[in-house]
Amino acid sequence: MPAAPISMRKLKEILRLKYGCALSHRQIGKSLSVSPSVVSMYANRAAQLGITDWPLEPHWDDTSLNQAFLRTKVKKKAVSLPDWARIHLELKQKTMTLQLLWEEYVERNKANHYSYNHFCRLYQAWRKLQSPSMRQNHKAGEKLFVDYCGPTLQVVNPTTGECRTAQVFVAVMGASNYTYAEATWTQGLEDWVMSHARCFEFLGGVPELVIPDNLRSAVSKTCRYEPDLNPTYQQLAYHYDTVVVPARPYKPKDKAKAEVAVQIVERWIMAKLRNEQHYSLRTLNLRIAELLIALNNKPMKKLPGSRQSQFEQLDQPALNPLPSIAYCFTQVKTVRVHLDYHVEVEKHYYSVPHALIKQKLEAHISGELVRLFHQGREVAVHPRSSQAGKHSTLAQHMPEAHRQHCQWTPARFEAWASQIGDETSTLVAQLLQSKNHPEQSYRACLGMLNLSKKYPHDRVNAACSRALETGIKRVAGVRSILEKGLDKQPLPQAQPDRLAEIEHPNIRGKGYYH
Known part of the structure; x- marks a missing residue:
């Protein structure tokens, strides 16, 4: 040259x-x-x-x-070329840096080696030549990408022969490409959340981040910068102590791992099931689990080993442990307290403290309980009920006046009356029996018993005795007896009918008309 x-x-x-x-x-x-x-x-x-x-x-x-x-011609040094595939895998470790890998490379090739800047340039050039799925540098145990396949699988009802479609849920670890798949009936909230729980059990641990798409079960309100997570999905993340970071809308490269994993599951699992018939979701998932083992143990083309070996080497040691308490599906929804201090959950009404009327609460609905929270504080717990239109009410949630009203029963009124006297008890019993429904007489009974607050028991009992003798059955009549002091006077004697003693042929008498 x-x-x-x-x-x-x-x-x-x-x-x-x-x-x-x-x-x-x-x-x-x-x-x-x-x-x-x-x-x-x-x-x-x-x-x-x-x-x-x-x-x-x-x-x-x-x-x-x-x-x-x-x-003189320039002589180029025979520089040893680094193993870029091994370096790429090493960088997936949480604490690994390119600087440290370069220093180790220099230690192995002291005589002839690249400078750090040139080493970095060569590594970036190597990454650009790889497939797009490798362009993101994923740390071990950091990210789990989740999505659904576009095609569905058929499940045949053995009795009717009816075919029902099943959705296929797919999850893949970012560092090792370790893949999980299962079939569910829908992409609804419960199927979506429980697929995550079963995936964590399959992995034997929990990643730091979960990257879903913007489907309705994951994101209540999509946004490029601050998506609003579904509260039930957020509650799952809280239970497993992980973080959900949805991909940006219309940005498939944010979840390129999931896109590739879906494609692989469609080609290597769903394609093999196209000619098979399954008669239950359980048998279908057992068959998917068999094919999943083969998929994860299949040798990788551009990286050493298989998904299984990469998972055991990279992701598995870095995963966070599973919680000690198993996850139970808990639906979270916002409810408003009605004027009767009850909230409606699945057409059943549950009471809350009456001071929370018109407030918004958060209901956590599990298989057995309905728990209600206000500003993060639990305010009520009820057994879950499936009776539509019925009420579950706790006495401590009611105002004092309502609580006392609920304690009004015929037996309770009769017990109160017996403490005043026998005649009072008899009059109250007659009032309760005078209506088609005892509740219609509660106010009259209460008014009768309230007379004992103003007058002594013996006077009230005497007034009731006079009312029974004279046919008075209204509270106003008994009150009038007390006000006029008639309870202290003897009862009027019955006057004889002197006309009945007269006998005359012109007087026909009442028997004539019979």
Whole structure:
């Protein structure tokens, strides 16, 4: 390769600055307005000629120096090329850096090695030549990508022969590509959440992040920057102590791992099931589990080992442990307290403290309980009921007046009346029996018993006795007896009917009309 066309003066200046002033090639190039690569080329040739010091020896005049540099060719060092695939896998470790890997590379190749900057450039160039699924650098145990396949599977009802479609849920670990798949009836909230729980059990641990798509079961309100997670899905993340970070809408590259995993499951599992008939979801999932084992143990083309071996080496040791308490599906929804201090959950009504009327609460609905929270504090717990239109009411949630009203029963009124006297008890019993429904007499009974707050029990009992004798059955009549003091006077004697004693032929008498 001929020397670059620079003057002898500039050539000598390169040698002076390098050996006399000990400047770097970049500094020399900036000083002389030449590129660092030109400086490096002439320094290489000078080293071949044995020039390693300044000033030059006397025999190096301009003519001999020019001829020697023209005859000398640049010799490239035989530099050992790093194993980029191994370096790419090493970088998936949480604490690994490219700087540390370069230092280890230099330690193994002390004589000939690349500089750190060139090492980084070569690694980035290698990554660009790989498939798009490898462009994201995923740390071990960090991300789990989840999605559904587009095609569905058929499940045949053995009794009717009816075919029902099943959705296929797919999850893949970012670092190892370890894949999980299962069939569910729907993409609804419960199937979506419970698929995550079964996936965590399959992995034997919990990743730091879960990356879903923006389907309705995961995201209540999509947004490029601040998506609003479904509260039930968020409650699952809280139970497993992980974080849900939805991919941006219409940005499939954010979850490229999931896209590739879905494609692989469709090709290597669903395609093999196309000619098979399954008569229950359970048998279908057992068959998917068999094919999943083969898929994860299949050797990878561009990385060493299989998904299973990569998972055991990278992701499995870095996963967080599963919680000690198994997850139970808990639906979370926002409810408003009605004026009767009840909230409606699945057409059944549950009471809450009456002070929360018109407030918004968060209902956690599990298989057996309905738990109600206000600003993160639990305010009520009820057994879950399937009776539509019915009420579950706790006495401590009611206002004092309502609580006392609920304690009104015929037996309770009769017990209160018996404490005043027998005649009072008899009159109250007659009031309760005078209506088709005892509740219609509660107010009259209460008014009768309230007379004992103003008058002594013996007077009230005497007034009730006079009312029974005279046929009075209203509270106003008994009150009038007390106000006029008639309870203290003897009852009026019955007057004899003197007309009945008269006998005369012109008086027909009442028997005539019979």
